[in-house]
Amino acid sequence: ESMNNPVSKTRLTEMYDNLKLLQWPKVKDQLKSRKMNPKEAKDLIQKTFGNASDEMKRRRQQIEKMFQQSESSSGPTPQKVKEYRQLTVQNLQMALFHTNKEELLKEVKEDLRPLTSECYWLSCLMALNNPPLQPDWKNHVPGFDSW
Numbered sequence: 646e647s648m649n650n651p652v653s654k655t656r657l658t659e660m661y662d663n664l665k666l667l668q669w670p671k672v673k674d675q676l677k678s679r680k681m682n683p684k685e686a687k688d689l690i691q692k693t694f695g696n697a698s699d700e701m702k703r704r705r706q707q708i709e710k711m712f713q714q715s716e717s718s719s720g721p722t723p724q725k726v727k728e729y730r731q732l733t734v735q736n737l738q739m740a741l742f743h744t745n746k747e748e749l750l751k752e753v754k755e756d757l758r759p760l761t762s763e764c765y766w767l768s769c770l771m772a773l774n775n776p777p778l779q780p781d782w783k784n785h786v787p788g789f790d791s792w
Contacts, residue, residue: 652738652770657778660767672760679756693750693761694780697768705773708733731775738773741766 646653676686712730746762749769771778 652742652774654774654778657767657771657774661771661778661780664763664767668760668763675756676760689757689761690764691782693764694768697765698772698777698779701769701772701777704737705734708737734773734775738770741769741773 646655648655650656673686708730712726712733744766746766747758750758750762750765
C-alpha cells in the first residue's frame with residue numbers, strides 16, 4: 646500500500662474516522678438546532694452510504710462486463726486484461742477523489758448537502774477500494790450514533 650496514494654485503505658480509514666470523530670460533532674449541533682431527531686440523522690447517513698456503495702457496485706459490474714467482452718477477443722493476455730480492469734477501477738476512484746463533493750448530490754436539501762455529500766463521496770471511494778470497505782453499522786463505535 647503506497648503512502649502517496651490518497652485513496653489507500655489507510656487513508657480512507659483516516660478520512661472515515663475524521664468524518665465520524667471530528668466533523669460529525671459540528672454537524673450534529675446544526676441538525677439539533679434544526680430539530681432533526683437522531684434516528685432521522687442516522688438513517689440519512691446509512692442510506693447515503695448504502696446508495697453510494699450500490700452505485701459503485703453497478704459501476705464495477707459495468708467495468709467487469711466490458712472487460713469480459715475484451716477477454717474473449719484476441720488481444721492482450723488475460724493477466725494484462727486483469728491489470729487494466731483494476732487500473733480502470735483505480736482511475737474511477739481517483740477521478741471521484743478529485744470531484745467536487747457538492748456536485749455529487751444536488752437533490753438533497755441544501756442544509757444537509759455538506760454532510761450527505763461527504764458521506765456519499767467517502768462511501769464511493771471506500772466501495773471502489775480493493776477489497777471494498779464498508780462501515781460496520783452493527784458494531785459501530787459511538788460517533789455518528791451519539792446525540
